[in-house]
Amino acid sequence: MRIFILALDDLWDTGLAVSLDAFALANSFSAQLMKGAPHFDVSVVGVRKRVRSRHGFPIPVQAISSEPKPDWVIVPALAKGTPEQLLPALQRPDVKLAKTQLLKWHAAGASVAASCIGTFVLAETGLLDHREATTTWWLAPVFRQRYPHVLLDESRILVSSGTAVTAGAAMGHLDLALWLIRTVSPQISSLVSRYLLADLRSLQAPYIIPNHLAQSDPLISRFEQWARENLKQGFSLQQAAKALATSSRTLQRRCDAVLGKSPLAYFQDLRVEHAQSLLHGNDADIESIAAEVGYADGATLRTLLRERLGRGVRDLRASLR
Known part of the structure; x- marks a missing residue:
């Protein structure tokens, strides 16, 4: 499975890191236990040459090219936790370029996914319209008003709706990664969750x-x-x-x-x-x-x-x- 993680500037550090760690562990277990090649070819790509995390760490990104084509594209969370921060950020040039690129990948057959505040970037494309989705729970009212055609259920941690998957707040990044790993190997997904002390959850409701x-x-x-x-x-x-x-x-x-x-x-x-x-x-x-x-x-x-x-x-x- 070829996965592109689309890194935007001012990214939430933990969301990106936990996703990469989960896929790296999955590949390691796959090689050790199944005596086969790693299942996940993960690349961090960007619409800009230089991308920094919320804490100022440079994120090495690959330039986007027509080949290879991804099977999945994941949009991690921007570090914009309030409507006052988030809504202007959605108008940034790099976010608009990311929206265009997501539509191109999807048109070419890629499935799309997003976690936490990354769900707003995905919703900007219209690809979640008339689909079930979730988002970070504390921004659900803003999401609901901005994207009235999305069938939002913020009580759920992860929602799969055809070729689009969304996950909830913060550590929903890990739930999304585990879900993708599970589509390839439930056994490997279970091992990764145990090593990361990650319970398999289905609801955000207890945290709201x-x-x-x-x-x-x-x-x-x-x-x-x-x-x-x-x-x-x-x-x-x-x-x-x-x-x-x-x-x-x-x-x-x-x-x-x-x-x-x-x-x-x-x-x-x-x-x-x-x-x-x-x-x-x-x-x-x-x-x-x-x-x-x-x-x-x-x-x-x-x-x-x-x-x-x-x-x-x-x-x-x-x-x-």
Whole structure:
């Protein structure tokens, strides 16, 4: 498998490094255990001759030529963690050249992938339109508003959608590399994950901080504050809208546009977050915690935690200690 990693200036160091390390380990295990040639021919390429990482380290890049053609092109994350940094960066000349080059590679038959904030660069091409995708969770509201035709689900760590694959925040780079390795050899992928102490995860949901998502919109920010003050109460869209001096329809529409979910679903997110905090260092029984977050019984809370986080109460207590 021939892989091009498209390096742009001001790249997030860890994202590039962990991807290269994962593929290098895979090649090493392949040569040792399978007595064959390395499976992954990885090149770091750039649209500019000189590329530096966020910490100022020079990244040796190969010039892009018509041959050889890649099977996969990966776009790692730019080190632009806020909308104020990211949106101007997407207008840079090198990013626009990268967009054009990605379209050429894809037209020639290459599959494309991106992790974390690199998903924004990939989305700029339009190649994610009408496809399922994920992105770095704290920039999901910005992503959703900028690319309304992308079917975004930021709760997932990795989403494969035909010839495009996206991965979530930060260490999603490693999840993406492991996924690509697994398409060639599940055995090698398992070895790499063990050597790197990387659990095979499927959800970003346990890592999402709901109030970070709410800050991007004044109405949603006010709704979040109201919701936290009323977690013990049963949710009522009409009561929430009245308290915020808006209509139910407006609140519903803004939640969908900014968060990609209903007001009730976001209210439940906050309940899950608070329940997690109560499970941490707290020996209270599940019935008491359920009452604290507004549920009549522990069974309902157990079901919600498993649906949202993919873990039961016992696993959550163990992981939080």
